[in-house]
Amino acid sequence: MAFFRPRVSREAEVRYHADLEISKRYPELLGRAREAEQVLRDLRAADADEIELRAAGRALDKELTEALRAAEAGQRAAFGVKSYDDRIARRKAKATPKGATWTMEVEQLRTLREENRMWGIPRVPRPVPSAR
Numbered sequence: 001m002a003f004f005r006p007r008v009s010r011e012a013e014v015r016y017h018a019d020l021e022i023s024k025r026y027p028e029l030l031g032r033a034r035e036a037e038q039v040l041r042d043l044r045a046a047d048a049d050e051i052e053l054r055a056a057g058r059a060l061d062k063e064l065t066e067a068l069r070a071a072e073a074g075q076r077a078a079f080g081v082k083s084y085d086d087r088i089a090r091r092k093a094k095a096t097p098k099g100a101t102w103t104m105e106v107e108q109l110r111t112l113r114e115e116n117r118m119w120g121i122p123r124v125p126r127p128v129p130s131a132r
Contacts, residue, residue: 012084016077023074026067033063040120050122057121064113071109075102 040056048056076083078101079093093099 008081008085012081015084016081019073019077022070023077026070026074029063029067029070033060033067036060036063050124053122054124057116060116060120061113064109064116068106068109068113071102071106075099075106078102 036056036059040053040060043052043056078096078098079090083090083093094103
């Protein structure tokens, strides 16, 4: 009796290698997000106007989003090629030390991004239209 081990799909291999390439930029993107966060903190400490704070908050959001995309790609790549096609393999890989580390990193970045979107980007007041 011959045992057959099914291979992963070609699409899964292509996505895996693409995620590996994207995740290589993660440290650089995380550094850029830290710089944007420092700029925002410096502006808050200098008591800058809302327009500058809004621009800095949006820049931080952009950098956090890019870092999050790279972290998610790293997470998927850490889970392995089989996890692209198999949900059980993905769930098992999440429990490995490497998978748990990437999952924690992704969750922290999501939390930072959502916190920035809620409280870090000041809303510019709009004039209320007069009722005629």
